Amino acid sequence: MTNKTLYEKLIDQHVVRKLDDEGHVLLYIDRSILNEYTSPQAFSALRDHQRPVRNPGTILLNIDHVNPTRPERDEAMTDAGGQLQVDYFRQNAEHFGIELFDVLDPRQGIEHVVAHEQGLVMPGMVIAAGDSHTTTYGAFGALGFGIGTSEIEHLLATQTLIYRTLKTMLVTVSGELPFGCSAKDIIMALIEQIGASGATGFAIEFAGEAIDALSMEGRMTLCNMAVEAGARGAIIAPDEKVFAYIAGKPQMPTGELWQQAIAEWRDLRSDADARFDSRIAIDCSDLEPKVTWGISPDQASAITGRVPDPAQEKDAVKQQTLRSALKYMGLEPGTPLAEIAITHAFIGSCTNGRIEDLRAAAAIIDGHKIAPHVRGIIVPGSTQVRQQAEVEGLAALFVNAGFEWRQSGCSMCLAMNEDVLAPGDRCASGTNRNFPGRQGAGARTHLMSPAMVAAAAIAGHLVDVRKFMTAEV
Numbered sequence: 001m002t003n004k005t006l007y008e009k010l011i012d013q014h015v016v017r018k019l020d021d022e023g024h025v026l027l028y029i030d031r032s033i034l035n036e037y038t039s040p041q042a043f044s045a046l047r048d049h050q051r052p053v054r055n056p057g058t059i060l061l062n063i064d065h066v067n068p069t070r071p072e073r074d075e076a077m078t079d080a081g082g083q084l085q086v087d088y089f090r091q092n093a094e095h096f097g098i099e100l101f102d103v104l105d106p107r108q109g110i111e112h113v114v115a116h117e118q119g120l121v122m123p124g125m126v127i128a129a130g131d132s133h134t135t136t137y138g139a140f141g142a143l144g145f146g147i148g149t150s151e152i153e154h155l156l157a158t159q160t161l162i163y164r165t166l167k168t169m170l171v172t173v174s175g176e177l178p179f180g181c182s183a184k185d186i187i188m189a190l191i192e193q194i195g196a197s198g199a200t201g202f203a204i205e206f207a208g209e210a211i212d213a214l215s216m217e218g219r220m221t222l223c224n225m226a227v228e229a230g231a232r233g234a235i236i237a238p239d240e241k242v243f244a245y246i247a248g249k250p251q252m253p254t255g256e257l258w259q260q261a262i263a264e265w266r267d268l269r270s271d272a273d274a275r276f277d278s279r280i281a282i283d284c285s286d287l288e289p290k291v292t293w294g295i296s297p298d299q300a301s302a303i304t305g306r307v308p309d310p311a312q313e314k315d316a317v318k319q320q321t322l323r324s325a326l327k328y329m330g331l332e333p334g335t336p337l338a339e340i341a342i343t344h345a346f347i348g349s350c351t352n353g354r355i356e357d358l359r360a361a362a363a364i365i366d367g368h369k370i371a372p373h374v375r376g377i378i379v380p381g382s383t384q385v386r387q388q389a390e391v392e393g394l395a396a397l398f399v400n401a402g403f404e405w406r407q408s409g410c411s412m413c414l415a416m417n418e419d420v421l422a423p424g425d426r427c428a429s430g431t432n433r434n435f436p437g438r439q440g441a442g443a444r445t446h447l448m449s450p451a452m453v454a455a456a457a458i459a460g461h462l463v464d465v466r467k468f469m470t471a472e473v
């Protein structure tokens with residue numbers, strides 16, 4: 001009998017060599033996904049030293065950050081900088097013999113949606129990629145984490161990384177998710193509770209009945225956004241739901257190999273007496289739909305709440321932090337959150353751009369029109385999600401309600417293409433980051449679930465989604 005956490009087991013299985021007594025190891029990496037934005041210098045360094053990529057078959061190059069999402073798709077980027085990045089990315093794919101999902105590829109999309117669609121994520125894997133939301137893969141019982149450009153170079157050259165093992169945090173979520181709430185509200189509640197750096201230095205394991213009950217999409221939302229609490233890894237022990245979801249995906253084993261794989265994957269769980277460095281318990285039965293009112297993901301509250309009053313804050317530093325958040329957000333203390341008017345509504349991103357998110361939004365929008373002063377934009381997480389939404393009639397429903405229905409990419413999640421807000425714009429956003437300028441210089445972001453965004457788009461202001469729901473929705 002061992003007493004290890006799932007995280008420790010995955011690390012143990014991937015350690016090539018222990019490097020010191022401070023927790024540094026040489027870690028074997030099973031898979032990597034690179035985007036056009038964070039990989040160029042890594043490739044340049046390999047070229048300078050005339051090094052090959054050690055195992056090109058384990059890498060995928062995928063364009064998502066800078067590509068336009070205008071409905072009529074072509075290969076051209078909007079600006080010269082983006083075009084340069086994409087052109088170099090294409091050259092690197094060719095030069096190093098690595099598969100590329102280019103803009104017009106039917107498999108293209110945001111990397112954290114594409115990866116599992118293509119069956120690249122399997123339980124037990126360690127996946128390091130040039131993007132912080134690689135934590136998403138924890139939903140499949142894989143350890144995923146983001147790496148910087150020099151680490152990408154090391155990984156490409158050696159298939160390994162110098163890695164510092166993390167402390168472990170068990171987040172147990174009990175209770176039944178209430179009406180109107182989703183995985184987004186659970187993760188926003190956790191971040192609000194522990195703070196935007198509350199899990200820095202930790203790998204989180206999520207467990208408990210509310211996690212078991214979540215769909216795969218919900219689990220991905222949860223693990224994806226765990227990085228906004230500082231976690232460089234968030235993992236859920238794989239169960240039958242995972243196996244059913246990944247079965248038959250491209251690149252998954254089949255037949256006898258598949259049977260062997262799931263037999264091994266069923267053992268991927270923390271031991272009953274595993275020791276965690278930290279434990280957090282959340283009862284989700286009294287959650288209410290969440291929104292952020294500030295410039296950090298932990299500056300959040302239930303939609304029934306009000307903009308906080310800095311004067312009530314005794315701690316001078318915290319008071320100043322609050323004041324500057326409200327100044328940037330253009331909000332008055334005490335304003336009911338449900339009275340904050342918006343100019344934009346955005347649904348998309350690797351946090352909430354999957355088919356289930358679009359279905360949740362459509363269920364709210366059905367039969368409504370968006371408020372005349374609101375520009376509503378929906379950017380599916382992948383080309384596959386887009387096609388699926390069209391087949392299901394969701395796209396038509398969005399368009400009839402007044403939304404723009406666009407092609408896939410990161411888009412207004414980080415505004416690196418032409419999908420940029422203007423100073424003073426205020427966006428109800430189903431994304432993951434709300435720091436100043438995230439969606440455009442001087443623009444204001446309120447994070448929330450896609451259903452909440454849909455409701456806000458209709459109302460023209462932040463609003464409690466439960467007002468738009470019948471008990472059956």
Ligand SMILES: CC(C)[C@H](C(=O)O)[C@@H](O)C(=O)O
Nearest residue numbers: 037038130131132133146414
């Ligand atoms: C561009 C990339 C480095 C970045 C990340 O790592 O997360 C981006 O995807 C984001 O969401 O801010």
Ligand code: SF4
Nearest residue numbers: 133349350410413414
């Ligand atoms: S959708 Fe947003 S969070 Fe996700 S990878 Fe793209 S920019 Fe980063």
